[in-house]
Amino acid sequence: MNKLGVLFLLVATASYADDLPAPTDDFLYELKQSLVKVATTTKSGGHGFGTGVAISKDHVVTNCHVLTNANGISISKWGVEYAPLSLQADWKHDLCILKFEWADLKPVLMSDNDSLQYEQPVISISMPTDSPAPYVALSNIKALYPMDDAEVVRTEAAFSIGASGSPVFDYTGKLIGISTFKSPGRKAYYYNMPVKWIKTLLTQEPTELNALHDSPFWDAPEDKRPFFMRVVMPFQNNRWLDVQKVAMEWVVEQPQNAEAWYYLGTSFQHLGDLENAIKHYKKALLYNPIHPATKSALAMLAESHGDSAMPIQINAQTNDTEVKQAEVKGGGHEVLK
Incomplete structure (x- = not known):
């Protein structure tokens, strides 16, 4: 860099x-003392493993996908195994909380x-x-x-x-x-x-292990996944038109999301439209003035074009007043083409 x-x-x-x-x-x-190994047996006789962490002396949180297709669950602590009494599940967000008795976990x-x-x-x-x-x-x-x-x-x-x-x-x-x-x-x-999702899950009623449930959001069909997932592969494989397409949808749906504006700026930069790249990078800094990837991109642009002051000038303009003005005018929805 x-x-x-x-x-x-x-x-x-x-x-x-x-x-x-x-x-x-x-x-x-001390932190390690709160970790446990989660083990499952599957309906076909196989075995699965995951990690969990104690959030109370009786509760362990892990990923729900660790428990998928299981007909038996246990945790091990210092070589001793414990079976759960109940399960709270948020399958959409892939978080499950197991309740135990006598495990005396360190939360x-x-x-x-x-x-x-x-x-x-x-x-x-x-x-x-x-x-x-x-x-x-x-x-x-x-x-x-x-x-x-x-x-x-x-x-x-x-x-x-x-x-x-x-x-x-x-x-x-x-x-x-x-x-x-x-x-x-x-x-x-x-x-x-x-x-925050764990805290919400703690307030929900227990459920059966093999009750019908949704798939986690990250396992949805490609066009149903969050924008931050959809943009990764095009970005890493230099498919800038695809990045631009995803980012344009993203800024419309989440107009105050700095990540969305950053990816949109990156797409314009690599497609040769530096003016709009800078405008979109500036929008990213409106909503996150310390966004590191945006600052780095602007710094590289400045160095390559012999204008080391450009990123500093843009950052200096992104103050709270401008953010509020952009929100009032609906500037967050603007996509420059």
Whole structure:
């Protein structure tokens, strides 16, 4: 990345780097105590595995897809297995809560996604199928996608088979999400379900394990998936007309979504329309003034065109007053062609 791009990313992450020391081994050890291994037996006699995390001394949250087609479920803690008494399920969001008796689990504290920020450092702890102990990965939040009154969290930390249901923590040790699915390909994006949906699920009535249910939103047909999923493969494979098509629909449906405007700007940039690229990047900064990918794109444009002041000028113009004016005028719905 060029020097200007690095500078903008450093500015975006400086507050976190300055205020939050790296987690200690003792701190991570305490977090690991709340993880359990989830095991299932299937109707065909097979076995499945996932990860879970205790959110009370009696409750474990994991992904519902870990439990799909199971006729037996258990968790293991220090080599001792426990069978659940009941199940609360949100199949659409792929979150299931299992209730136990006598397990005496060590619960984590749950945070609120409203406080999350781009480039915020996070802690992912998973228990892949082939891992004898929990695996820790330190990474950052790369994107936040508004959905159903919460935000799906994309992080850098990869997870593999058996890690579904793994917890993601902020640097204070509070649960912010559950690792759930990834995009296809070698450059996969990794998505985590927000803790806000877990809190909502706790208020719902128990259900039967094999009751009829919907598929998770990420497993829907391509044209029914969220825009943030539909845009990934065209973006990674340089199919800029397809990126533009998805992004144009996205900004109409979610006109205040910085991610949508960023992808629209990127499509115009790679199709050679720099004027509209900059206008759309500017719109992204209206709704997220610290959006790192947008700042980096503008910095690269500035360097390649010999105008190092351009990103700074654009960022300086994206203040609260302009955001409010854009909302009043319906500017968020404008798609420049």
